[in-house]
Amino acid sequence: MHFPALSCIIKDVIETLNKSGHAGADRQVTQVGQRFANIIIDISHESVDRTFQYRVPEALMGKLRAGQQVYIPFGAGNSRRKGYVVELTDRVEYDEGKLKEIAGVVPGSVSAGSQLIWLAWWMKERYGSTMNQALKTVLPVKQKVKEAPRRQIRCLLAGEELDLALGEAERKHFKARIRLLTALKEEPVIPYEAAVNQLNLTTAALKPLEEAGVIAVEVIARYRNPLEEMRRLAEGTGNFSPGRVALNQGQQQIVDAISGEYDRGVR
Numbered sequence: 001m002h003f004p005a006l007s008c009i010i011k012d013v014i015e016t017l018n019k020s021g022h023a024g025a026d027r028q029v030t031q032v033g034q035r036f037a038n039i040i041i042d043i044s045h046e047s048v049d050r051t052f053q054y055r056v057p058e059a060l061m062g063k064l065r066a067g068q069q070v071y072i073p074f075g076a077g078n079s080r081r082k083g084y085v086v087e088l089t090d091r092v093e094y095d096e097g098k099l100k101e102i103a104g105v106v107p108g109s110v111s112a113g114s115q116l117i118w119l120a121w122w123m124k125e126r127y128g129s130t131m132n133q134a135l136k137t138v139l140p141v142k143q144k145v146k147e148a149p150r151r152q153i154r155c156l157l158a159g160e161e162l163d164l165a166l167g168e169a170e171r172k173h174f175k176a177r178i179r180l181l182t183a184l185k186e187e188p189v190i191p192y193e194a195a196v197n198q199l200n201l202t203t204a205a206l207k208p209l210e211e212a213g214v215i216a217v218e219v220i221a222r223y224r225n226p227l228e229e230m231r232r233l234a235e236g237t238g239n240f241s242p243g244r245v246a247l248n249q250g251q252q253q254i255v256d257a258i259s260g261e262y263d264r265g266v267r
Contacts (some may be wrong), residue, residue, distance in 0.1 A: 001064050007173055009078075013176040034056065034088035034089050034090050035055065035056055035089075035090055035092075036053055036054070036055060036056060036088070036089050036090070036091070036092055036093075036099070037053070037054050037055075037056050037064060037070075037085050037087070037088050037089075037102060038051040038052070038053050038054075038085070038086055038087040038088075038089065038093075039051060039053070039054055039070065039072060039083040039084065039085055039086065040054050040081075040083055040084045040086055040131050040132055040135060041072075041074060041081055041083045041132065042081060042082040042083050042084065042132060050131075051086060051087070051116070052072075052074075052083070053092070053093050053094055053099060054072055054099060054100055054102045054206070055096075055099045055100065055101045055102065056088070056099060056101075056102060057102055059064060060102060060104075060105065063105075064085060064088060064102075064105070065085070065088075065204070066085050066086060066087060066088060067084065067085065067116060068084070068085050068087075068105055068106075069082055069083070069084055069105070070082070070083055070084075070085055070102050070104065070105050070106060071083075071102070071103040071104045071105075072100065072102055072103055073100050073101075073103060078100070080103065082106055084132070084135045086131075086135075087117075097184075098101050100259040107210060109154075116138045117135075119134075119138050120134035120135045120137070120138045121134070123137065149219055149220070150191070150192075150219070150220045151191070151193070151217055151218065151219050151220070152181075152189055152190065152191050152192055152217075152218050152220060153184070153189070153190050153191075153192055153194035153195050153206070153215050153216070153217055153218075154188065154189045154215065154216045154217075154218055155181075155184035155185075155188045155189070155214070155215055156213055156214060156215060156216055157214055158188070162181065162184070162185055164184065165181055165214055166178065166185065169181060175200070176199075176200070176201050176202070176205040177205065177209065179199045179200070179201070180195060180199055180201055180205070180206075180209070180215075181214075183199060184215070192217060
């Protein structure tokens with residue numbers, strides 16, 4: 001689902017609010033200390049694009065807010081799912097004895113005001129999305145930065161041994177192997193992604209070399225730092241870099257602005 005440009009959405013929202021004469025104040029759903037919660041399941045499918053009511057456990061009384069993401073048991077097997085609280089209420093809509101209980105709050109989830117809940121509903125009605133998709137668009141998301149695994153190919157041969165392996169590949173017309181060994185002769189360690197994308201190699205081409213002890217595919221864990229890699233590529237010092245990239249004036253101004261903020265510690 002792709003929503004229209006944000007500027008178009010904002011314009012439509014303003015027009016709608018002006019016509020209605022309010023900004024959603026009478027749609028306030030952020031309440032505290034209520035016994036039941038109406039929740040949208042975190043599944044973007046029309047069959048579950050409605051609210052499901054759950055009991056608020058004693059431990060969460062007075063602590064739960066509309067817009068928070070929670071864990072709930074769902075379906076016949078009570079599989080653990082995430083959902084968004086869209087309303088807290090004292091009014092039970094089903095047999096209270098059959099209602100399931102909220103399992104807990106998703107760590108790091110951020111509560112949202114009623115205006116955002118209403119905006120999500122408005123986007124759903126206006127643009128034909130599911131409520132879950134609309135909520136994901138308007139609600140703030142707080143996620144922990146994880147380490148991104150990175151692979152590299154290391155050549156285990158050197159000198160004469162590498163020349164012999166390259167010569168054998170040439171005699172047998174193993175073109176993919178020739179490309180890889182030639183690159184490894186210049187640089188004994190190259191990024192896995194570069195080998196696959198730039199040298200047009202496949203796992204099937206790499207596996208025999210790995211099993212024969214010619215190369216080793218290593219996994220390296222690191223934190224994402226795309227700006228640093230962009231800088232290295234622009235300077236021609238990045239991993240498997242083809243050389244300095246020529247930017248036009250507009251692009252260079254953008255790069256300089258981003259790099260300047262990064263150097264000043266702006267994140």
